[in-house]
Amino acid sequence: MVGMDLRIFHQDVQIGFFDADVKLRVSPTAYWRILQNAAAGHAALLSAATEELRKAGQTWMLSKLRLEVTRHPLLGESIHVETWPSTKIKGARAYRDFVLKDDASNICASASSLWVIVDLATRRPVRIPDAIVSLCHDPGYVIPAITDSWLEAPAPALKTVFTAYWSDADQNEHVNNVAMVRWAIDALPVSFLETNQLVWAEAHYRAEVAIGDQVEVDSEIAAMSVKQAITKHGTIVAIVHSGWCSSDPSTIAP
Numbered sequence: 001m002v003g004m005d006l007r008i009f010h011q012d013v014q015i016g017f018f019d020a021d022v023k024l025r026v027s028p029t030a031y032w033r034i035l036q037n038a039a040a041g042h043a044a045l046l047s048a049a050t051e052e053l054r055k056a057g058q059t060w061m062l063s064k065l066r067l068e069v070t071r072h073p074l075l076g077e078s079i080h081v082e083t084w085p086s087t088k089i090k091g092a093r094a095y096r097d098f099v100l101k102d103d104a105s106n107i108c109a110s111a112s113s114l115w116v117i118v119d120l121a122t123r124r125p126v127r128i129p130d131a132i133v134s135l136c137h138d139p140g141y142v143i144p145a146i147t148d149s150w151l152e153a154p155a156p157a158l159k160t161v162f163t164a165y166w167s168d169a170d171q172n173e174h175v176n177n178v179a180m181v182r183w184a185i186d187a188l189p190v191s192f193l194e195t196n197q198l199v200w201a202e203a204h205y206r207a208e209v210a211i212g213d214q215v216e217v218d219s220e221i222a223a224m225s226v227k228q229a230i231t232k233h234g235t236i237v238a239i240v241h242s243g244w245c246s247s248d249p250s251t252i253a254p
Contacts, residue, residue, distance in 0.1 A: 009042030025072035092125035154220030154227035160187035175209040187217040
């Protein structure tokens with residue numbers, strides 16, 4: 001549902017089977033997908049969707065995203081997503097913030113993202129249109145801060161190989177950022193995922209991956225802190241850092 005104020009986009013989502021992990025919690029990749037579906041919906045409402053930009057030879061690209069989780073919604077729950085262009089916008093850097101609320105209006109998660117509009121011919125960023133800048137807003141929520149500098153690469157303690165397939169790609173025929181987060185999660189040991197749950201995650205995207213490319217995920221796990229790098233032919237294409245805690249047995253499937 002879209003509110004009267006065009007500066008903030010509202011969307012209701014019910015957590016389905018494909019959004020939940022084996023413990024019936026919202027999965028990390030589902031958070032990424034839910035956030036970007038809301039962002040795309042708002043962009044379309046503002047006539048700034050990827051489809052519109054492509055007519056001018058441009059496209060949106062996600063540069064960074066940080067998510068912090070207060071409580072993981074479970075399978076079958078309904079959540080309410082709010083998103084808006086942030087007042088942190090500057091030049092070619094467009095920030096978009098999010099909150100996810102449960103039926104009682106409690107905030108389950110919040111996130112901040114950094115986007116750029118890229119010229120498809122030159123692959124260089126272009127200035128954010130004034131029409132979007134004029135809609136920047138600060139509704140007063142506490143939003144996680146994205147790390148300004150590039151995240152630190154991990155020590156290559158654990159290596160996993162993935163291949164980019166057709167189903168991983170977006171309209172630009174490059175692997176979408178949700179797929180890269182899925183690779184990062186799937187590269188972690190099952191024993192780690194069975195006993196822990198995500199508290200926060202931050203992903204920085206640095207280069208494109210095409211259909212058919214093979215990538216390696218290097219993972220460094222130190223207690224509940226995880227650092228990961230996705231590389232292609234030795235070049236880093238994305239870095240993901242995340243923090244975890246022991247799973248709460250009262251809120252997960254047996």
